[in-house]
Amino acid sequence: MRLPIIAGNWKMNNSISESIELIGAIKAHDLDEGVEAVVCVPYTSLNEVKRVLEGTTIGLGAQNMHWEESGAYTGEISPAMLKEIGVDYCIIGHSERRQYFNESDDIVNKKVKAALNYGIKPILCVGETLEEREAGKEQKVVREQLLRALKGIEGHEIENIVIAYEPIWAIGTGRTASSDDANSMCGFIRGIIGDEYDETIKGNIRIQYGGSVKPDTIEELMAQRDIDGALVGGASLVADDFVSLINY
């Protein structure tokens, strides 16, 4: 049995005080204990949100990190710094980072390895553009992203990774992939993991869908065989919406 995981990606939203307010509103609700809930918040809010989350089962995530432990990388945050705060997860290779900050598959691979070395669980994002889907290349693109991101990562490490399939055309557009399309890509990803590793890992690895997930679409998505959770942007910024996603 794979534990479902609903992760909120706040992106570049919420000041420290707004973050405290939002996380306070989320934790005030009864949350389904059979679902792992995670909030991935801006760096500036990590410490305070960690404090508010104490005594709850909600996990804390960052949205990015550098791969080196320290050094002359102006403006960057290292995995050691995130570990000190007590971060459980880190989103890696989000399409916005690939698109706006030129993150290559090679960089994504370095970050995934660094996160694992520090005991931070990567939420590894893969997904195709609309043009790639319309050209029928979505499986090829996702397969390449996945294999490059996982290069050199061994079987015993892989179950600490959560994979998020996020078709770029569905992110922030209000256009969710159909549950069939989302499930079939998540199944395709699971198949690749089976080919590269083994049947146990294939059965255990958790794969999320992300892209305009909302309270009225979550139930159908979560009913799919190969979808184990959601990575949620917009709807994670509204406490009631995020809570209804966790309690789907």
Ligand code: PGA
């Ligand atoms: P969205 O974002 O839910 O606002 O589409 C998802 C994501 O970018 O992770």
